[in-house]
Amino acid sequence: MNATRDYLMPGGGADITTLPKVSLHDHLDGGLRPQTIIDLGAEIGLDVPATDAGDLGEWFAEKSDSGSLVEYLKTFDLTTAVMQTREGLTRVAREFVQDLAADGVVYGEIRWAPEQHVARGLSLDETVEAVQEGLEAGVADAAAGGHSIRVGQLVSAMRHTDRGLEIAKLAHRHLGNGVVGFDIAGPEAGFPPSNLRDAFDYLAQNFVPRTVHAGEADGLESIKGALFDGRALRLGHGVRLAEDIRAEREDDENTYVTLGPLAQWVKDREIALELSPSSNLQTGAIERWGEELIDHPFDLLYQLGFRVTVNTDNRLMSATSLTRELWLLAQTFDYDLSDLAVFQLNAAAASFLPLEEREALAETIIAGFDEA
Template sequence: MTQALLDAIPDLPKVLLHDHLDGGLRPQTVLELAAAVGHDLPAHDAESLGDWFQAAADSGSLPRYLETFDHTIAVMQTPEALARVAKEAVLDLAADGVVYAEQRWAPEQHVQRGMTLPETVEAVQAGIDAGVREAAAAGRTIRVGQLVTAMRHADRWQEIAELAVAYRDAGVVGFDIAGAEDGFAPDRHAGVWRFLAEQNFPTTIHAGEASGLASISQAVHLGQADRLGHGVRIMEDVRLSEHDRTAELGPLAHWVRDHQIVLEVCPVSNLQTDAAPGATSVADHPITRLKELDFAVTLNTDNRLMSRTSLSHEMRLLVSEAGWTIDDLADVTLTAAWSAFLHHDERRALVDDVILPGYQKVEGALR
């Protein structure tokens, strides 16, 4: 049954909430875009370049992991490049069976060659629209929204939040902050969270990846985050007994679980950056324990280029190394669908018309 499930994973409908646009480029695209702008790369063929990105990301250090983005961002500085990368991301996700995705990226990082912030958002949306159309022509239906991100250290949070809200009816579905977590907590610009709340605008915050409970607490209570980017270090507020598999939750862990604040967990990336201290494989990554404890867990890729991953790959690892079943995969997929930055009726349609029928079809074939 396990092998049959592994073989069926590409056919499962998938929902992806945490995937960085600048972390999902095709290596060949990086090469071609770099050649067009004269940017020097550490390797000069697609396979070697892919190897370099993965090796740098495997360093075990989040700062080193983030260095890889110097190259991807450098080649995403024109409307044409942004649109190409966005279109290819949509096509790659659709080919992996993703039916709904949110692509997060930071417009402020793409103005080095003269684009305005609105122009960057419009270029990405043009690429998304083209990718959706091309995927549909190939028989694959996918819906993709933009998550506009502010970089923590750049201190443009309010400006980027206003940009996100301005494009809420033109492809942008939510707001995020990303980058160095330590030293750049949500209280750095406390007013932005009040602004977003007043605008009734969905928010996810990177927290519980490179920093621990204090970061999660601020994201939840000050940032009023609907979802936590990663969030795996909430386990620091959970005391486990390996003897009888019981768990004692601290007050913050209770709060996150009681309110079903969604965890956007990225197992392969977390292992690369040591975001899950003590975990050395997907088998002992805390995602399984968090799901068993009824936290609102979703499964994500983070950066497909750096981690050489896909949602199907993450699922295969959980099945083969952590013993997940099709019910476990359905559980995280449904949680993601119900947590998408869509209106409730749209979420219901996604679940009732796409996710459940897709899983029922695969389950029927596995019997």
């Protein structure tokens, strides 16, 4: 993340970095520090594309800016390669929380796929325990530096493998001991949530909260599957829900908007959209509307009353932070502090915390924005 002074509100207002934030969609294997990849890679004899941290960071950003989710996901082969030992997982998780705290995050849900981290002999449970150890160390580090942060794990199953029920049971075993919910990730098109119906049945029967990647690399049918097969309480990205919204210009001053049944359902039930502006540009998720941030349907969804949230998705691949994403949106759509506060309150309300703790989180956000 660049210097704090680069992220003032338009017109030289409040410092966005210091505002309290909630991060709901942030991948552990997409948020490594380049130097950590270099260090851990050297320990296991892994060739990396660059041995200078700055150069490696640029390599990730360049390779990720492909316009294709499939190509974007290939960069994770390198990050997951250095996350196959207890030490590697613990270090990455600890630094992840440190970086969230530096970004002003007060609550974060960190998603990752344990099944991708067993190549060097760890069991699934051992990977979860190693990550939890790192997360707790990172929270302690933040507290020592005067920053209060809470975090939870979102255990992801890869949608193109056949381990959904196994991973669902893993999430349930660790629920309340670091894990706060479940997700499915990986290639979206061709791998619908219905393929993991047994996992979602199990999760529903055992009251495990669920968010599902949908509406990023596939369209409305994927979102339907997330809601009705996956019983998703949130949509991971969900940006292509805008395909179910029709805008018709009657004249130079009036535009009429009609919501399709799926969009109306999502809006009426306040199902949160985990939007990730920079990532959505990189993966081509908004190509139907354009190639610039101004083309992103974020503002349309916000103005229509959807529960929009702002996320980084993968901070390494997008060379970004939550502060930067908010700053970009404020610059592009002329948002003020009250808008940014709404995005954080939306995220707090959609988090997988118990009700009373969600309310306390909202109070923290309001107090922080009032002081800005």
